[in-house]
Amino acid sequence: MISVRTLSKRHGDRKVLEGVSADVAKGETIAIVGPSGGGKSTLLRCLNYLETFDExxxxxxxFKLRPNMGRADAQQLRDMRARVGMVFQQFNLFPHLSALDNITLAPRIVKREIKEKAQERALELLAKVGLRDRAGAYPHELSGGQQQRIAIARALAQQPDVMLFDEPTSALDPEMRDDVMEVMKDLAKGGMTMLVVTHEMQFAHDIASRVWVIDKGTIAEDGPPSQVVDAPKTEVAREFFGRIRK
Ligand SMILES: Nc1ncnc2c1ncn2[C@@H]1O[C@H](COP(=O)(O)OP(=O)(O)OP(=O)(O)O)[C@@H](O)[C@H]1O
Ligand SMILES: [Mg+2]
Structure with missing residues (x-):
């Protein structure tokens, strides 16, 4: 489903990603962890070309992505982004649209679905994220956790093959994280291919099929949670999981 080969990226003189190679099979759930500034968000954003890369x-x-894609590739990138959903720490819902309209917007515009069909699917997705009764609510009328679940439903409305999450619960109060985590757990169990940057130990340990520890622009460790979380080999992973456990 995903194949990354010697991916490198610089910001000026600073190397942000250095020759990252990795494969993700259909249905895998990858938890991505590591120290701040290590390159987790950058890697995720390169995967759907929100950022370009150098090598x-x-x-x-x-879809095949390479350095310096530009205007000539715009249609291809749009098509790719419909297959690769992304959910951010800040939910980025459209404030002037109801939950239902946030979810139906892309299917109606990108896929030119008829209104009734898009709405029917949106209501199913709202049920899936536990918010079937809030279809008419505007973002400011919803809690952070509810907004994030709407953002997930909005990404799912494009029927993606892959979902990328960048710290989806870190802007939320602890009591709201569980509802969002529950939705992500269901997605993982349902066979969605997912890459999730997260500080949630439980997610990395119990739900992820693999854990990547990203440090200084490389994948320092890559393996099942039983290995990477329970018996980390690198200092950075030991430090990371030790700190989180405390
Ligand atoms: N637009 C930019 N210009 C210059 N440097 C940048 C830019 N964006 C990111 N960086 C640098 O790239 C490196 C990796 O950043 P990135 O956001 O990918 O880290 P991260 O692992 O997601 O960190 P965090 O856990 O804090 O979210 C950092 O050193 C950061 O300062
Ligand atoms: Mg980040």
């Missing part, structure tokens, strides 16, 4: 290549959901 290497990415294959994702049947």
């Amino acid at each position: 290497g290549s990415v294959e994702i959901a049947g």
Whole structure:
């Protein structure tokens, strides 16, 4: 589903990603952890080309990404982004649209779905994230956790093959995290291919099929949670999981 080959990226003189190579099979759930500034968000954003990169290549959901894609590739990038959903720490819902309209917007515009069909699917997705009764609510009428679940439903409305999450629960109060985590757990169990940057130990340990520890622009460790979380080999992973446990 995803194949990353010697991906490198610089910001000026600073190397942010250094020759990252990795593969993700369909249905895997990858938890991405590591110290601040290590390159987690940058890697995720390169995977759906929200950021360009300098060297290497990415294959994702049947699309091939390379350095310096530009206007000539705009349609291809749009098609790719419909197959690769992304959810951010800040939910970025459209404030002037109801929950339902936030979810139906892309299907109606990008896929030109008829209103009734898009709404029917949106209501199913709202039920899936536990918010079937809030279809008419505007973002400011919803809690952070509810807004994030709407953002997840909005990404799912494009029927993606892959979902990328960048710290989806870290802007939320602890009591709201569980509802969002529950939705992500269901998605993982349902076979969605997911990459999740997270500080949630429980997610990394119990739900992820693999854990990547990213440090200084490289994947320092890559393996099942039983290995990476329970018996980390690198200092950075030991430090990271030790700190979180406390
Ligand atoms: N636009 C930019 N210009 C210059 N440097 C940048 C830019 N964006 C990111 N960086 C640098 O790239 C490095 C990796 O940043 P990134 O956001 O990917 O880290 P991260 O692992 O997601 O960190 P965090 O856990 O704090 O979110 C950092 O050193 C950061 O300062
Ligand atoms: Mg980040």
